[in-house]
Ligand code: FES
């Protein structure tokens with residue numbers, strides 16, 4: 154555990170109460186769209202969703218006032234473009250996934266290649282001074298980091314995706330993302346500001362209360378019963394929090410279900426007292442996956458404090474991408490703004506494929522536990538938003554382990570300030 158407060162390491166963040174205006178103001182959200190979302194790299198999906206030439210998906214992104222098509226073309230290259238016909242602005246592709254050789258506009262039949270180039274125009278000769286080469290779909294920047302597809306709609310790139318990600322996450326990029334090809338997902342529209350939802354996932358101060366009857370026992374508590382992170386890192390944009398687990402629990406021993414060297418008897422016995430199905434899932438899950446890695450096999454940057462009871466990290470990839478990497482699965486969530494006080498909570502959890510019934514049982518068990526934990530997290534958000542909008546409070550107090558909430562406020566505030574100054 155850190156001997157000194159995390160805030161001591163980041164004096165530039167200060168310790169003052171943080172304004173709540175960014176959570177309730179329409180004007181602030183408009184400024185966020187302009188200076189944060191329209192300039193940042195935004196995570197939109199995984200490369201496995203576009204396995205072949207012609208595969209595409211559409212993302213309706215209110216936070217950038219656009220709908221974006223991401224497509225894989227003939228030689229495997231990826232293209233991303235605004236979903237707006239270059240003739241009279243009809244939408245080209247419907248939401249969701251698909252496979253095609255051309256994008257056709259249903260209004261007057263213009264057609265576009267997978268790279269957005271204009272290919273066909275009915276009755277082309279009746280246009281005036283018409284140069285087809287100038288009328289493709291409007292492209293946006295697209296790049297991939299470890300299989301995660303990001304887009305950036307800024308006209309001029311302020312930095313490459315690699316330069317954006319690497320300072321904070323180069324040490325974890327050897328994580329075996331490709332081995333985790335079994336994806337579970339849930340989506341929920343939540344009536345709260347996107348940051349209010351995200352905040353509930355970037356501190357663990359709430360765990361003993363919101364999750365008191367579910368997974369609170371899975372995390373390490375100090376001698377006073379407080380649940381503190383092992384460490385926290387705040388970068389120029391991103392942030393990380395490292396957590397220790399209770400290895401005598403189903404959820405808090407990341408090796409228990411996978412590493413055959415690990416004696417999970419304690420976890421099984423301890424869970425068996427109150428969580429009979431959990432204990433059974435742990436017992437049956439061993440050896441049931443096509444891929445197994447224990448903490449010692451993973452990139453050293455994951456458990457950067459090298460703590461023996463490390464359980465997981467929270468990686469907040471700016472602005473709204475939560476990535477939590479564990480030995481036998483990882484979680485990838487987006488907290489996507491829809492309006493100033495609504496957001497889409499878009500969750501995905503990736504496991505390896507299973508090879509035994511027991512392996513499947515373990516994953517199904519973990520899946521429903523996580524679903525219930527997420528519902529617990531969502532349970533406070535809408536009431537908190539409504540209470541925040543009463544304006545009874547103008548600022549919020551944050552304690553040391555809520556440093557990531559403070560860091561987020563500062564990064565966004567500074568981006569808006571920089572954007573407005575230029
Ligand atoms: S608006 Fe698309 S072809 Fe006319």
Ligand SMILES: [Fe+2]
Pocket residue numbers: 353354359360363364530
């Ligand atoms: Fe939570």
